[in-house]
Amino acid sequence: MSTDLTVVVIAAAFSGGLSSEWSVGGRDTVQAIRTLLISFFEWFGELGRFCGQLIRSAVSPPFEWRELVRQMDAVGAKSFPLVAVAGAATGVVLSLQTRDSLIRFGAKSFLPAVIVFSLIRETGPIIAGLVVSGRVGAGIGAELGSMKVTEQIDAIEASAVDPFKFLVATRVLACITMLPLLTLVADFCGILTGWVANTLAEPVSLRLFLNHGFRSVTFHDFLPSTIKTAVFGSIMGVVSCFQGMRTSGGTEGVGRSATSSVVLSSLFIILADVVLVRVILVFYP
């Protein structure tokens, strides 16, 4: 039942324009659900074809190195301040919230470990994923969308250049490579501000905080969680490029693409996280 409901909700997200049909009589509602389901499966079908074309373009030379570097700068370096602030804020909040709870259970000495564990294993990756998907997803959706409606993508094709190679592969690769690095930034800033918030309440040296925090952290806590953000990166890259490249309907369409890029990227990142956490726990219990 809940699966059916999820399918309908996601289908509704893909074809927002059809929502007015819900208020009409029963038969129309059935028809509307059918249309939504069809558009839902069509969307995934087209996405599959898009991914196939993307992989073909990405692995065949010549490669667009210059554009790749430009995109890595746009996705990575330009998201740096945002991710740093989001990570820092998360560190403070984690410190404030858990401190209170741990004191209540008499486990105050675990505070550094809780902050470090929580940031490295889950909070850092998901915060980086969602914040970057908001910034980069909207950017890619709007940029490719406006290129589509102003015929720039047609112009690339007319110049005998593969737009998948030039526009899509470079953006997706930039997202895949930059997101794990941005996650490190979120982790670092979060742990640092976690210590600052903690030391304001009760002074403790950074060295002691880190010693306590990292005492039982292993490489297995850090590596899979950080690398899983490459999957988040591929999701936001592929979904945003896909939404951007299928834009139609002028500037209104560009707005729709930007919005749906963010909404769908964030949604799929959260859903993928559920699966990835489970998979990681199987391999690294």
Add this chain to the structure above:
Amino acid sequence: MSLIETQTDQAPVSVTGLSKSFGNQKVLTALDLTVNRGETVVLLGRSGTGKSVLLKLIIGLQQADEGSIRINGREIAELSLDELNETRKTIGFLFQQAALYDSLTVEDNVAFPLSRHTRLAPAERTQRVRELLERVGMEQDVNKMPSELSGGMQKRVGLARALALEPEILLFDEPTAGLDPITSDEIGKLISKLKKERTMTGIVVTHDIHGAKEFSDRFVMIHEGQIVIEGTFGKLQKSQDPFVVQFMRGVV
């Protein structure tokens, strides 16, 4: 001489029985058109009659429902993507809104096809870009972004980009649309100059019939997806066809 070699005795562009619909709307119906080597054909017709669609079909940006499009004798629907791209290198396309790449400078826009399809050294490429921009009178603006240019300037840069590979066939989609009469005249003169400088096989979609007289070898008027008349400006003026009469009266 073209940077991309083509050798054939066939007509550069040959379209037969071409039909294209969007949903229920028929845009082109069994259209036949042949453009001979060195000939410039001007396509006329009301907005939405499929003139731009025809250009996009010729360069393979859209697929025809029925009919055949041959570029130098090769059926484009039967080409693989690599072969289609080879064919595209012999065609220069000027888009209606110029379609310059927003994120690239004027210089990089013009260098875009050159850096991907030629083996020119960076210095030679820069030199070639300068020459192309000089040809369209834009050599002062190499480092500007497209957003800093006016509509007419964008069209000129678009023209320089279309000419970058010295294509054999040129397709112009409303080169003077949305421009003031003086800039329109300048663009018209540029096309005339091109025609004099080299053997230009071209299709020009335009509403500026008087400007087009300068470079047109043949006018072709499309109405309801088919050609209603083709010939010289004089022939169009003398036509008794009600649509042609109405169109020409509107223009004159």
